Amino acid sequence: MSEQGLEAIELAVGYGRKQVASNVNLRVQTGQVVCLLGPNGSGKSTLLRTLLGLQPPLGGQVKVQGKPLEQWRARALARQxxxxxxxxxxxxxxxxxxxxxxxxxxxxxxxxxxxxxxxxxxxxxxxxxxxxxxxxxxxxxxxxxxxxxxxxxxxxxxxSQFLIMDEPASSLDFANQLRVLDQVSHLRQEGLGVLLCTHQPEHAARVADWVILYRDGGILAQGQPCDMLSQARLRQLYQLPAHAFELPDWYARGG
Ligand SMILES: Nc1ncnc2c1ncn2[C@@H]1O[C@H](COP(=O)(O)OP(=O)(O)OP(=O)(O)O)[C@@H](O)[C@H]1O
Structure with a gap:
């Protein structure tokens, strides 16, 4: 596999002695949208901030285009x-x-x-x-x-070459959510790599090339959207009961 991209290798993240997640291995390539899903408090923002170098890793390494994050100068890193x-x-x-x-x-x-x-x-x-x-x-x-x-x-x-987005659509109305997702698709076409953290599986279904499910101190699973966004996987991720995906008949018929 190419060394290019934004990469976490055996990364452990957290605050001082408090470890939030460990054994995190992931890669975002240019021209790819990777979506990160997980329950509240599972450590998604902590992971993103560590990938950006805004807080130190507790273990492991982050590499950008094959070079360790700490070896980048701030100005050059801002272009990445x-x-x-x-x-x-x-x-x-x-x-x-x-x-x-x-x-x-x-x-x-x-x-x-x-x-x-x-x-x-x-x-x-x-x-x-x-x-x-x-x-x-x-x-x-x-x-x-x-x-x-x-x-x-x-x-x-x-x-920059990569965009790391932490719930970018969380406070937006329906039209603006779609506008932001359209922009994410455009950015991919322009060759950027996007790591997008979202609470909405349907947003991931719309834009993701790769999906990472995150809970209980690390990565639960990662793979193709069709495999990761199944009802069984989402029930496991959010620990939902079997009836959680039931919708009223009129809605399921399309209104
Ligand atoms: N500055 C901090 N110092 C210590 N612990 C923190 C700090 N910020 C967050 N935490 C803890 O780290 C854990 C992960 O928080 P984080 O914000 O990364 O989760 P998250 O998955 O992004 O949550 P959400 O989906 O609710 O935004 C939580 O237990 C949180 O309480």
């Missing part, structure tokens, strides 16, 4: 990995455009202003998320869902 966290507030009264332009920071020299091309690119990223009209609004004066779309736009603005 972008992060869409679960929720993010801004301490400053940036406009949405200024905030999205922060995603271009790794491309700029120290203390330099964004160029016209950066502004144009930030505008493209906002349009891709359907929020071009928010560009001159203050980031602290828009809704939570709108801010979540801005977080995604800022990550796109970074032009």
């Amino acid at each position: 990995l972008a992060y869409v966290p679960q929720a993010q507030d801004s301490a400053f009264a940036f406009t949405v455009e200024q905030w999205v332009l922060l995603g271009c920071a790794s491309e700029l020299a120290w203390y330099s202003q964004p160029r016209a091309a950066d502004r144009q690119w930030a505008g493209v990223c906002l349009e891709r998320l359907g929020i071009g009209q928010l560009a001159q609004k203050r980031i602290d004066q828009i809704s939570g869902g709108e801010r979540q779309l801005c977080v995604i736009a800022r990550a796109l603005a970074q032009r």
